[in-house]
Amino acid sequence: MSSPVYRFFEWLDARLEPVRERAPRVPVPEPVRQRWQQGGRLWRRLGPLRYLVAAGLMALIPPLMERGWFPILNGTYGQTVLFNTGYWILLTLGLGVVVGLAGLLDLGYVAFFLLGSYTTALMTHSGAPGQFHFVEWPTWAALPFALIVAMVAGVAIGLPTLRLRGDYLAIVTLGFHEIMLEVMNNLGITNGPRGIPAIPTPSISIGSFHYDFGLNPAPYWWFLLIPAIILAVIMVQRLDGSRVGRYWTAIREDEVAASAMGVPIVKMKVLAFVIGASTSGIAGWIYATNVTFIDPTSFPLLLSVLVLCSVVIGGLGSIGGAVLGAILVQAVPEAVRQLSGGNTLFGFDPLTGRIAIFGAVLIIVMIYRPGGLLAARRRRTEMVTPGPESGVVVDDASATEQEVAPADDVHSAGGRST
């Protein structure tokens, strides 16, 4: 296992180690939770200020882009890519809660995004002549509804399905996404496959200041995304560092034990779904108002898979990972598209082949970094450490069954008949 790629990651790890701050082997009373905390010491010392700093840094991107600081992505094109990356970060953060923190494999996450978008569209668009017309509220008024509908959908899909585990849950969520697509394709009010056009864009009026977000992906769309992303990050961080996050971790690591320690399993799983859905509701609102036209083909199943790819490639359970994953899935392929410019490498055109490159990168990352590039420390440990050797049972269906079924009490014959 000392291929160049592996050595590269080792090298990268060693470089990043001081930044991540290794927990001391000899325990001291205080830094207990710090072991898993993210970001360097300096970053944490900033306290709540760090969010302002982050927002400031993010706000710098569009002006710098205007000046051509980003060699490949610039101009209107760059702004569009930036916007796409932005809402994608929201999606990745949300799914990161479900997959990275609670450990539930959700393959239909984009269904919540779809619901947020459609809710926004239905509540705001003025409707073409003869077309179904719901209400015509200001775009901002639709925001809480997009959020609530997505979250309620999280409960609706979560309550019946979250008794399932692993593969079964994945299939059910996949089905949920497909069902949503079919519903949107066939409902009258959603205008079926023809989609909903003319979704108004939001505008801001404060005193004499007035700005109308237009079709043109001007930098201000990004400024709309910054507070959403920062709030989502704060939400994920705070939940992770609380009783809720501990319960999610406990469920992920050993559901039976968690249940025996008083963790309300189904409730906490539904909560993970709801929290995850919340960011996609917001993302759906921003997306719908930005593109102004949505139809079912805007939300293909592939999108769910791609969000999951972002989460996994970026790093399970970490915020930096979510951001990195979003950039890798949204921005990097676009950059490659620009780079290629008709140049081919041994007859291989990066423009058409970028998805293949992406697939190859995904495979390489999964082999050498199963937890993702910037996985949370705990997640990385979980992925790398083989369970049985340590004498501790790791998230393994057969072991789970063994303890719950009367393994001790019933002689092997027929013991699993429950």
Next chain:
Amino acid sequence: MTALLEVEDVTMEFGGLRALSEVTFAIDKGEIFGLIGPNGAGKTTLFNSITGVYPPTRGRIVFAGRPITGLRPDRIVQLGICRTFQQIRLFPFMTALENVMVGVDARHRTSVPGALLHLPRFKREEAEGEARALELLHYVGIGRFANELAANLSYGDQRRLEIARALGTGPSLLLLDEPAAGMNPAEKNALRDLIRKIRDSGITVLLIEHDMRVVMGLSDRVAVLDHGVLIAEGRPESVQRDPKVIQAYLGTGAAGDGEAATGEAG
């Protein structure tokens, strides 16, 4: 003495297989109650019925005057019953302290709003939880490993950590499923002292154990299960001499010596 836990006619069937049949006994407040029996006798099934992993097919379980049959496991923990597992089931990649904090969290109520807004209760409960967890780690004697991953602890320490985690939920009845399994004699002695200490702090203990020295030395009363049937119950000395018990462990024809059951039964 008042009965803390009453198990009445509990029958547990898995398909055609009867794992427990009409088991009835009561545990008094403040005692250490040993539950023994050959492998496959139904001991862990009984634990699973009491803790709500699966409700019994028939029968009633009453805890502190309140029927708990069919309640969800987390509700039963809230009421004050907590258990450890025969095969260690810690949260391997949480630190020892975090493991216990999960237990302590059962007594807490912070949910999403509190965590998001860092409300006073969140701060109080986090601080309390951490302090209480650390205290419990010291109590079971592994305080120095607070920041160590549970998976990195030695086998005996993992068993202790499981006990600390269960104690974190603030139980009035603690169910220990073979806590001494795999321990060396020194660790077993320390464990005996620990279980006594837990009892003396006012927690009733229901103990499944194969090590006769541990179970007979500790228990105020012992019940014997064999093939799902309660065949004996009483003080350790009398149970040890019970011919039915000797027969269950050693088969018919074994000399009814009484000493036979005092060895390390396997």
